[in-house]
Amino acid sequence: MSDVRFDGRVALVTGAGGGIGRAHAKTLAARGAKVVVNDYGVSIRNEVQSGDRAQAVVDEITAANGVAVANRGSVASQEDVAAMVQQAIDTFGRIDIVVNNAGINASDPIQEEPGPAYAAHMAVHLEGQLMTMRAAWPHMARQGYGRFVNTSSAAALGFVQPDGTWYGSYAIAKAGVLAATRQAAGAGAPLGIKANAILPLAISRMVTPLIPGTNVLEYMERFTTAEHVALGACLLAAQECPVSGQAFSISGGRVARVFFASPLGFADPELTPEKVRDNWELVVGSQNADHLLEETYEAVDNAFEYALLQKAGIGAEAKL
Ligand SMILES: NC(=O)c1ccc[n+]([C@@H]2O[C@H](COP(=O)([O-])OP(=O)(O)OC[C@H]3O[C@@H](n4cnc5c(N)ncnc54)[C@H](O)[C@@H]3O)[C@@H](O)[C@H]2O)c1
Incomplete structure (x- = not known):
């Protein structure tokens, strides 16, 4: 059987300066894609940080003989989103794949929202993923080919913190991603555009503060890497992607469809x-x-x- 390859394909991976996004970008690049590595460089609570997270990953990719370029825009800004798609076109001539991965996690308890965290979650997780799809859409429609890998979360199914808090906007936005993916798949079907969503689970800076000192944290550290998620999601970004409009739970080497x-x-x-x-x-x-x-x-x-x-x-x- 042939390998799953991305030669000649161009991918935009958002939030790829660390965690799961970094793994997506490195996996796609290692398999032949040219990659726009986007990262706004924020903490999980959405505070702007110093350091160039996107460039650091570009350096890793180029050191491994891959091809990548950094983008430091925010998926929550329409202007920045337009610029990151344009950067793919200007630098590599096309855009075939968008992996919508950027994320924050600073929800408030559901009964206390909406506050600023609510707006930020909707902007990054839901509007951000919608805006990149809209910006890439005309290019994909013109070439009759496109792949969206959107990032939802099992939090959309119900998500309680160890302290008993039920956060709102994170889960709500991630649930919206499932519907957005479904609708984009329907609209994209006649155009060669496929959209699927992933519900990842992997040890990252986003999860460690949520479950300090728990058996779950220890389990995740041992068994669930960001690379597992990227390898499981890879087929959804590929030409031979067998489905559209579906969601997949991906962690620790397990890949399984999630459906209503x-x-x-x-x-x-x-x-x-x-x-x-x-x-x-x-x-x-x-x-x-x-x-x-x-x-x-x-x-x-x-x-x-x-x-x-x-x-x-x-x-x-x-x-x-
Ligand atoms: N780690 C998990 O177990 C898990 C579970 C479910 C869902 N997810 C989702 O997977 C995705 C990746 O999470 P992670 O665990 O790797 O987290 P992470 O914090 O390690 O990475 C998220 C990246 O997104 C970037 N980012 C944040 N806001 C941005 C913006 N406006 N524009 C561009 N970049 C931005 C951050 O700078 C960071 O590099 C997120 O969407 C997250 O919600 C993760």
């Missing part, structure tokens, strides 16, 4: 609250202690609701 699903449920045209209560097991679906569900259906798009409604016997004969 639904049991057949309970359906009755003469519904009452009492019937809902008395049929609750059907509503939630049967599952074992590992949450292994029996008889569930993937929620492939919004039409899944009609399909399951009819399967459950409601207006089964109607043509939709």
Whole structure:
């Protein structure tokens, strides 16, 4: 079998000055891509730091005979985003891949937002990923080819801190990334543009302060590297990417699709609250202690609701 390669391809990786983004940039470059290494150089709490994180990674790539150029803009600025895409075009002549990775983590408790952290999270995690997609889109549409690898998080599924705090904007923005990816995949399908999302898990400066001194931290340090995430995500950025509009949990060498699903449920045209209560097991679906569900259906798009409604016997004969 041939290797997964990126010869002739140009990638923009955001937030690539460290952590998972650095691993994405180095992996793509090692496999032949020319890479715009973007990093705004901020701390996880979004304070601007000194030092040139992007250039340091460019130096690593060029030392390994790869091709890369640094960009120090912010994904939260429309002007900067336009400039980073233009830099790819001006320097390397095209843009084929955007890995939307830049991130911060300074949420407030859900019941206290929105404060400044809320706006920053929406700007970096959600608007940032949307803006890079919009900026690269016309170039990709023109060439009939593009790949987006967006970064969501398992935090979108529910995320509590060891101290019992439930943060808001980080999880909310990361959930929005899933919908944005889905929509971009639909719009991109006739244009040769594919968009997928990853839910990574890797030891990085972003996670260490969240779980100090815990078994989880020790586990992550031993088993979950940024390189694992980059290697797992690589195929999604490649020409042979087999899917679009999907999300993948990637960590420690495990890659698995994450999707919305639904049991057949309970359906009755003469519904009452009492019937809902008395049929609750059907509503939630049967599952074992590992949450292994029996008889569930993937929620492939919004039409899944009609399909399951009819399967459950409601207006089964109607043509939709
Ligand atoms: N590490 C994990 O386990 C984990 C889990 C779920 C999701 N994620 C997501 O993965 C991505 C990478 O996280 P990481 O753990 O490598 O964190 P990290 O803090 O090591 O790296 C994030 C990088 O993004 C850069 N950045 C921040 N704001 C920026 C902006 N406005 N413009 C450009 N660059 C900016 C930072 O300077 C930093 O270099 C993030 O989107 C994060 O939310 C990480």
